[in-house]
Amino acid sequence: METQQRKSWKRKMHEIIYEADTPHGKLFDVILLVLILASIVLVMLESVSTLDAKYHDIFYAGEWIITLFFTFEYFARIVSVNKPRKYIFSFYGIIDFLSTIPLYLSFFIVGSHALLTVRALRLLRIFRILKVTRYIGESNKLTKALVDSKTKISVFLFTVLIICIISGTAMYLVEGEESGFRNIPVSIYWCIVTLTTVGYGDIAPITPLGQFLASIIMIMGYGIIAVPTGIVSAEYTKSALKDTPDKRIHTNTQSCSNCNHSTHDDDANFCDNCGYPLHDD
Amino acid sequence: METQQRKSWKRKMHEIIYEADTPHGKLFDVILLVLILASIVLVMLESVSTLDAKYHDIFYAGEWIITLFFTFEYFARIVSVNKPRKYIFSFYGIIDFLSTIPLYLSFFIVGSHALLTVRALRLLRIFRILKVTRYIGESNKLTKALVDSKTKISVFLFTVLIICIISGTAMYLVEGEESGFRNIPVSIYWCIVTLTTVGYGDIAPITPLGQFLASIIMIMGYGIIAVPTGIVSAEYTKSALKDTPDKRIHTNTQSCSNCNHSTHDDDANFCDNCGYPLHDD
Amino acid sequence: METQQRKSWKRKMHEIIYEADTPHGKLFDVILLVLILASIVLVMLESVSTLDAKYHDIFYAGEWIITLFFTFEYFARIVSVNKPRKYIFSFYGIIDFLSTIPLYLSFFIVGSHALLTVRALRLLRIFRILKVTRYIGESNKLTKALVDSKTKISVFLFTVLIICIISGTAMYLVEGEESGFRNIPVSIYWCIVTLTTVGYGDIAPITPLGQFLASIIMIMGYGIIAVPTGIVSAEYTKSALKDTPDKRIHTNTQSCSNCNHSTHDDDANFCDNCGYPLHDD
Amino acid sequence: METQQRKSWKRKMHEIIYEADTPHGKLFDVILLVLILASIVLVMLESVSTLDAKYHDIFYAGEWIITLFFTFEYFARIVSVNKPRKYIFSFYGIIDFLSTIPLYLSFFIVGSHALLTVRALRLLRIFRILKVTRYIGESNKLTKALVDSKTKISVFLFTVLIICIISGTAMYLVEGEESGFRNIPVSIYWCIVTLTTVGYGDIAPITPLGQFLASIIMIMGYGIIAVPTGIVSAEYTKSALKDTPDKRIHTNTQSCSNCNHSTHDDDANFCDNCGYPLHDD
DSSP states (O other), rough: OHHHHHHHHHHHHHHHHHSSSSHHHHHHHEEEHHHHHHHHHHHHHSSSHHHHHHHHHHHHHHHHHHHHHHHHHHHHHHHHSSSSSHHHSSSHHHHHHHTHHHHHHHOOOHHHHHHHHHHHHHGGGGGHHHHHGGGGGHHHHHHHHHTTTTHHHHHHHHHHHHHHHHHHHHHHHHHHHHGTSSHHHHHHHHHHHHHOOOOOSSOOSSSSHHHHHHHHHHHHHHHHHHHHHHHHHHHHHHHHHOOOOOTOOOOOOOTTTTTTOOOOHHHHHHOOOOOOOOOOO | HHHHHHHHHHHHHHHHOOOSSSHHHHHHEEEEEHHHHHHHHHHHHHEEEEEEEHHHHHHHHHHHHHHHHHHHHHHHHHHHOOOOOHHSSHHHHHHHHHHHHHHOOOOOOOSHHHHHHHHHGGGGGHHHHHHHGGGGGHHHHHHHHHHHHHHHHHHHHHHHHHHHHHHHHHHHHHOOOGGTEEEEEEHHHHHHHTTTTOEEEEESSOOHHHHHHHHHHHHHHHHHHHHHHHHHHHHHHHHHHOOOOTTOOOOOOOOOOOOOOOOOOTTTOTTTTTOOOSOOO | HHHHHHHHHHHHHHHHHHOOSSHHHHHHHHHHHHHHHHHHHHHHHSSSSHHHHHHHHHHHHHHHHHHHHHHHHHHHHHHHHHHHHHHHHHHHHHHHHOOOOOHHHTTOOOOOHHOOOOOOOGGGGGGHHHHHHHGGGHHHHHHHHHHHHHHHHHHHHHHHHHHHHHHHHHHHHHHHHTTTTOOOOHHHHHHHHHHHHTOOOSSOOOSSHHHHHHHHHEEEEHHHHHHHHHHHHHHHHHHHHHHOOOOTTOOOOOOOOOOOOOOOTTTBBBBBOOOOSOOOO | OOOHHHHHHHHHHHHHHHOOOHHHHHHHHHHHHHHHHHHHHHHHHHHHHHHHHHHHHHHHHHHHHHHHHHHHHHHHHHHSSHHHHHHSSSHHHHHHHHHHHHHHHHOOOOOOOHHHHHHHHGGGGGGHHHHHHHTTTHHHHHHHHHHHTTHHHHHHHHHHHHHHHHHHHHHHHHHOOGGGGOOOOHHHHHHHHHHOOOOOOSOOOOSSHHHHHHHHHHHHHHHHHHHHHHHHHHHHHHHHHHHHOOTTOOOOOOOOOTTOOOOOOOOOOTTTTTTTBBBBB
């Protein structure tokens, strides 16, 4: 009897923390989202030395509040799952752990740069946003479009890489160290900067032959930038014209309280990974 | 009797100022457009110190002529509407007010930078152009296409932001202050400059690891810039292939003289907001 | 009898110079094309001071040969048309005249910069290439696609301009003269450089608020650059899917020897402008 | 009898080296790919002077191992073909020869820059990757899409070139040498940098008129960059909507052991170039 009550209590907690179907679950997700955003803003502001000098104490207090909440959340997540190990060693489990410990670690670490890196770990919480907002159908569609044209994109990136290696080496031989083309890797970096039309200008060809070669690379870049755009456009146009509802896009936020698996069909009653019932009838 | 005559006079004025169906209404709109453009050009030229030193008096005179016309127009708009309050506190009412007062305010304000900001308010008149040219069907179509792909664009912007925050922080840790990556917000700014392929070059990675990371960000930018293009292309292709006239696009410029509501159907006889008759039969 | 012979001689000359249907006409066009290209390369090389110092005499000789040919061609064109006036005051007539005289004018002109401008007139011959290559169907298709989406492009450019004026003024107020935003026109120039993702970096925001504003402008640029691409993509996709031969594209190079009109249907026997017979039966 | 055995041995070798249908053939291709990549990485690292100073001996040893393998491979290729001459003077034969000799040549060459150029020849091996990976259907599709829109791309490039020549000359006349527009070729280079939206910023207009002209060029660049994208998008959309398997795409890696011809249909039994049997029945 007690076990069942405890189980039911655990179920409820699981529903609140892992799912977004109930009002409490939604509220929890919203609070979590706000705190994650606050945490990210804090990390950014702390990195601005003038602001950190002025408001250090406020930042520090805010960081403690957020860290305590995330610590509580981390243990709540462990407690409310049937198999805590699966959560702890899952991608989001590791993210949750790493993004919570920096403040505790800061007591033991010496050296400002090491500390900086550790503090930046808190930014990993940003991946939680992806988890929280995963039920937005649109982002799934975007991901699907990208995954569908994966082969095309790989071939494209491979072609770009070969062009960059050849052009980079040519520019290195033509321009040499005086123009900033210090070695082949730097020349390849310059070539990527040019082909993607970013063009910082920290390295730029000076000799007429180098400028001529660069012009050819840029005009090639014209054609090359058209390829990914064409791929994505075609993918979007196809889906816009077909207009059939894609059944592979999930909006069900039910997550199995046994194995934590979370991409179930909208009408699923049992976890399709371990067979555990999803609803608390 | 007198009231009716006055009303008819008011109606006519309303027709001229608020609508573009009659020759007088069109003429008024054209004059307004020309004066707005002249006003914008004046504000720009005044900001060029060499020109301002030379032609200050001409600029000043021109500004007075324009301001007097806009003052007159502002009061005419108030007088010719049944419910002046609605106009005064509407978006365009506030725009009209703010863009007219700078010259009057300049008598009371001391300090060149405050004065500059106040004078720049005159540029708000540019939004009037949007109002005047609202009956161009094409711009409505453009707006519609953007609105239709709003969700897609939001998801896209959100993804870009997350990529920028993560990459920006990584670059801040890798490059540090020596290369100009002073703090995380600045690094994120650099990341946006790079991902959008703008690439000023005021901040650029120097260390090999930083250049390697930057290369990956740039090549990601390749794929990312393809997404909005793909969305808009698909939207345009869909509408180009379907080719059905879109009924939601308004070309009726009739504006209610009672409540100032202005997006009525082409065959509307009464205001669809307050029921007041639109035509002066 | 003599008149008729003269006429037939004139006809032949007209066929060679103005048309590209006969072997002689094609040969003439090819020679013309080669000389135009040689002429353009010469103007470019002369502008390089180190090359000009070394090979001045060769350049000068080459320029004389080309100028003499174009002078001969100019008079031949006048002689072989029925109504020389129409040719002389046509677009290509003026181009031909202006691009031929620089060398003659150089005897009368003093001052190196004025001379430079006059010499650059020779580059106008490049427009002749357009005339010579006008029978390439593809370039007509390209032009047609651009013309078809004219309204869309105008609305787009207008929107870009308004965004640039507003953003430019905002950046001018925020950044001020210290960062290079000297006046509103320069700020608008910066804004165009940024929105088009060119990003020279000669002017770049320094203040945090300015960099924040710039980030928003850049991300807007993302969306904006998608619009012309979407328009052209839709236009191309439509024509690629419909695949119907477009009859408005001309490949007939017959040009009327009376009025010089040149865009006739493929099966035309008489000039559709003046009724003069096109063929020499 | 002996001849036949030798022939069979030759056949097997041919199968391993030139084809990728058997396990041995695939393994050979994978080893080759790995060594090519290792070789490319080595050339790059050697160009970094700090790394070369530290690990010179390791690099040198690695280079000898790779060169010996490629030397062996080169002779094996010659031996296993019926008509060695055809291979030796084919594109890939020359590539193989040139990319193998640099280390042997380095004993005879004096002068660091000449040596550098010779060593860079090793990078030609990158083209072998293309040969090895030629059986990826996707890359053939990409090439096909590009080839199909060849005419469109030529017309486009030609238009870009004319715009660059005219704009470049105009900017040269307007800006002059003070702003870095030293001569017309450099101005054209600047114009390509601007039109492709690369925008290094090493050369940038300073005068108001120059900045105004540059703005127009940039906005034109907007429209121009849309053209190749539109072409490729249309091409991709067409093929995505038609979805018919393209029979011209080869996945057969059989290569004729007589004449070395390698693009045969999937069900070919005899070389379609010389009639020699493809399979070893």
